[in-house]
């Protein structure tokens with residue numbers, strides 16, 4: 001049988017034999033299985049490692065039928081393996097890697113990569129001598145299989161991504177999930193990863209690239225959320241991976257990419273409703289809070305910090321902090337409302353707070369006590385109603401104020417008188433008086449209506465100054481004023497009002513024209529004390545009667561009226 005031609009013409013046959021010996025020893029030791037086949041005779045020579053693997057006894061130079069090898073192959077691999085062999089025999093291929101499974105000695109199934117080379121050809125160009133080296137890939141295949149099984153239970157895709165110094169990028173490993181996420185096959189991107197990058201939404205592509213670059217530069221974990229466009233569909237994915245730099249300057253990331261479209265949609269919807277709510281709260285000047293009475297914890301939305309004049313970054317809200325901010329006069333009201341809420345479910349209270357700068361604000365709190373939550377929690381809103389309160393107070397003030405003189409008006413006087421008579425008890429002491437300017441018509445007639453107004457203003461202010469706190473003084477008609485003197489007896493009231501009458505009469509008025517002589521005014525005052533069985537009309541009737549009496553008597557006097565007597569001049 002002709003041996004293959006010596007491929008090393010510089011060496012003697014003996015040297016070649018020696019080299020072969022050495023090679024064979026090395027291969028046997030390292031358990032590399034090899035075979036060589038003389039194609040024309042189909043005689044096969046195998047090394048001891050292959051003989052051992054196939055469960056054959058071995059002798060140097062013993063030939064074996066090639067069938068031995070073919071029979072060891074698993075039936076499902078045989079056809080494709082032999083097809084490659086045929087191409088090698090025909091001289092169509094010089095080298096080929098053939099992968100097949102064999103049943104080795106002791107019935108063990110092994111996966112083999114047989115690297116076959118044609119060593120020599122016959123005159124027709126067909127293979128004459130061929131050789132093969134078996135590499136046992138069982139462990140690799142098993143590891144791959146194991147990885148695939150694990151990967152199939154993990155959401156999304158797990159992968160290795162590599163970036164070369166020349167900028168090439170690829171996915172040497174990607175689990176089957178890559179198809180579902182990017183719509184590409186793992187083997188397509190195993191050498192060129194551009195299909196994955198092409199699938200990224202154009203608006204996100206640069207961001208993804210620079211995040212990879214950053215991770216490479218810092219060797220810090222890569223994390224990125226971005227969109228993928230697949231036909232009409234846009235999906236959100238999130239990727240994270242750990243980078244590594246190898247000795248050749250190649251970066252490798254090992255990580256996972258998952259589809260987060262649903263989470264992202266929920267997140268975006270949540271963010272949208274959060275913004276809408278925030279905006280609505282801003283428009284309504286509304287803050288949102290949640291108080292846990294069991295723990296004393298309090299949550300405030302941003303708006304509440306503004307309302308309370310506190311800094312969000314440095315202040316941590318708590319129930320006690322809130323209570324400290326409540327105006328001391330309103331704290332009992334607020335606490336009572338909270339207790340009410342525990343019984344009836346609703347907390348609805350208007351109160352004042354004091355800001356750190358001392359300014360006072362009015363707030364309206366509305367909250368619900370949720371009895372279905374087992375914790376002691378009140379959830380509610382707070383609105384700054386200071387402007388509204390000021391406006392209301394101003395309206396209230398205007399509704400009880402006389403426009404010309406600035407003192408109380410008739411409406412307020414009548415309200416107070418009504419309250420006085422309704423609440424009156426035998427131990428209460430109060431006096432009601434009517435103060436009427438004498439001959440006021442003449443002032444209008446002599447100096448004009450504006451001068452009359454000025455006199456009314458000045459007299460009203462003057463009277464106001466003469467009274468005690470708690471006394472009520474109001475303009476009840478044109479040049480007529482009413483007085484309610486609390487905790488005063490008849491003698492005291494007569495004395496005080498007479499003193500005031502004298503002071504009024506001493507006032508000097510200078511006409512605004514400036515050309516006339518100064519003049520004085522006088523007033524007549526009718527007064528009475530309040531009785532237990534009085535209503536407001538009966539009180540006013542007596543005071544009015546006394547006033548009428550005084551006018552008739554010549555004016556500039558204080559007249560006391562009681563039930564019996566018509567009047568009593570002071």
Ligand SMILES: Nc1nc2c(ncn2[C@@H]2O[C@H](COP(=O)(O)OP(=O)(O)OP(=O)(O)O)[C@@H](O)[C@H]2O)c(=O)[nH]1
Nearest residue numbers: 437438439440441442444449450452453478479551
């Ligand atoms: N300037 C001015 N005059 C008013 C106002 N309201 C009422 N008067 C005038 O006050 C005058 C009241 O006149 P009378 O009721 O006759 O009373 P009098 O002149 O003070 O006389 P006696 O009360 O009897 O002393 C009228 O001329 C009214 O026009 C007002 O708001 N401004």
